[in-house]
Amino acid sequence: MSHYFKLFWKENCIVIGLLFITGLCQTFVSVWMASALDYLVDQDLRGFLMVVLRILALFIVYLIFTHFQIVKISQAKQKMATAIRTDITTRIEKTSYNHFHDRQVGTYVSWLSNDIATIEVTAFDNLYQMLTGLIGSLTSIVALFFFHWSLGLWTLVIGGATILLPKIFQKQMGEASLFATKQSEHFLSHVSEYLAGFDTLFSYSLLNRITEKTKEASLALADAKNKQAFVVANVSILAILGNIVGQLSIGALTGYLSWVGIVSIGAFAATTNLAITIFNTIGSVSNQLSHIRAVRPIFEKFETIQEGDGNGHTTLTSQERGIRLKQLSYAYGEKEVLNGLTYDFALGGKYAIVGSSGSGKSTLLNILIGKLTDYSGSVTFSNQELNQLSGKALRDSILYIDQAPYLFSGTIRDNITLDEYFPEEALTQVIQEASLEDIIDKLPNGLDTSVGEAGRLLSGGQRQRIALARGLIRGKDIILVDEGTSSLDETSALKIEENLVNNPDLTVIMITHHLRDSIKEKLDGVLALS
Template identity: 55%
Template structure:
């Protein structure tokens, strides 16, 4: 957390200055209010109203500065929160395909929402509260010197006691906070997974599973939060005990000094107020520090996100040859999926890859697309070893399509361009190549028609064509189709497969579970994996 506080040191310096001004003014007000009681005892009404006027002026300045402080604190806090989110997502961008998918998307969403809220509340907010309290405590202790040195000595001693008591539960509080954070991730992941399965539950009349799964996840999260609250309560009670003891002791000592005529009676008002500031701050300090330290594991978790900086690879200016595999093997742990595979896929040719479940069909395409890099053997693309090319360079030429391409909420145009800039001519060419022209023409706003969440307003075939248009717009000539038409109706599936196979410019590798005779005749080769 301190990294971001340092990064925005200018903004935080201004916040600290404003905190200092507001807390010093409050201390001065406490001291001056003591003078009002002394003027009343002396029946000096003129002085009484002068002090009130002075205090009113201080309060007006306080309110003005407080307004600025609140706004600047919020602005600074949000700048730091945005920087954290940006750093997390940059690490995701640098993560390998395998590393990213070790966690569910709901977990990452929890990082960027719930964990950031925790950092803002238990991190930045408490950081500013603690510093404000320290400033108020220091100024209050200095103010106590204006009355009697013995009050300061007692205050320091009792402050040490109040700080020490809650440390008995500091480790337990940190552990409970971390467990709550982890349980919250599991809750988000479970609920996200359940809600994404609404259509499945609906089809099998199992919608009651939604509330059941949510309740189970909620109960687990509630147990974690309740445990954290129990530990926090113990820390708070110990801090409150020290707080009460400190305030009563200072008030008692001041009363004694008044009886001895060592301080004026107005000191009772001032020292009581100053002691309240000091011991309220100190009484809460251990709890606040423990809660603030509890965000450290969150940052540790962020930093543990694996990154894989792709080695600089050679550029492929022109694709002059296809893909050749020699003795390629791949295993998931102890499970061998591909073993010493030899195959060639020439440019402009069309191939079907078939095999039993688990024979390595999808694994092969993931290797060719650069998702899996820890294979053995040789894979060459346009004469270059895949491990000598960056994944970005490889994917610049290859389009991978799975069963259900992901579409973003937004328009057809936004889903094809993906935020990049292309001319109308380039878009029109991509629409024609993917046979999307007629679909777009039938939409009320054409390319600017919103297609709903995950493209639900489009049919399965139309979604596949949008995915094709993405690739054609970027000049991709090699298509890896991973069961890409298996979720479509017979007519749509056949239409898309024939379109790809009849395009002489394309190199097509398609995994299929149903190789139709009309499609087989258009293939240059059927590659059989495993025992199929």
């Protein structure tokens, strides 16, 4: 966490400066209160009123700087929170396909929302509160030495003991915090999964499962948070005990010094206020430090995202040769889906992959696009082993079109361009190649029509056409199509497939369960898997 405070050191220096000013204001108020009481004892009304006016002016200054302090703390917190989120997503950018899917999407969402919120409240807020207290305590201790050296020295002794005692529970605090965050992740991913499956549960009249599973996950989360609260309570009790002993002892010592005539009677009011500031801070510091340290496992968890895209770092030197499979095998655990497959895909060729469900068709395409790199045997692209090529270099040359494409909330245009710039001419061309004209012409806003959440306002066939246009506009030479026209009507599917196989610049490898005769006769090969 210290990394982010150093990263935004200017913002945090401004905050510390404001905290110092407000801390000085509070300390001077306490010291001047002693003078006000002494003037009352001496029945000096004029002197008393002058001190009251000074205190009033100081309070106005305090309020002005407190306003700036609150605003600047919020700005610094949000800059640091944004930096943490950016670091997490940057690591996600660099991870491999398999490593990303080691966790559910809901887990990553929980990291970026719940965990960052926890860091803001548990770490950042506690740190700024601790700094506020420490600065106020520092100026208060200096003021106590001003009254008498024994008051300052005794405060340091009792304060040190109060800080050390709660460290007994430091390890338990960290473990309880980590367990609570894991249960929070589990809750979010579990609930997200069942809410995402609303349509399926609705079809089977099982919507009550949403309530049942939410309650089950909520009880587990509540148990984790209750255990965390138990540890926090132990830390708090020790802190409160030290607070009570410190305030009472300073009051008693000041009373004695006043009785023997070393300090004035008014000093009792001042030192009591100063002791409250100091020991409230010290009583809170241990608890605050425990909370701050408790987020360390959260940061360590973020670092478990393995960087590296799962491929080698070799760049693609050329595309002079096609894709060659030699004794290629792949297994999911004990289940082998590809066994000793040998085949060549020439550049510019058009190929179909056919076979029954479970024969390894989609697995083969996932290997060719670099999603699966733990295969045995050999797969070469332009005589370079696929798992030695960098994933980015591979995907810059090969386009993969999924049979169930994902659309983002936004417009059709947004989903084709994916926030990249393409000229209108290019958009018009791919709309024709993907047979989207008839759809777009019927929509009131054309390309700028919203597709709804995950494309729910469109049919499966319309989503497939948008995904095809998304791929074609990027001008890649090799296209892998996994049942990319399965949701289309016969006429549209045939038109799109003909556009692909008639393009001499494209290498096309497509999975299909329905290989049309008119398309088959134009292919350079059909790979049948069983």
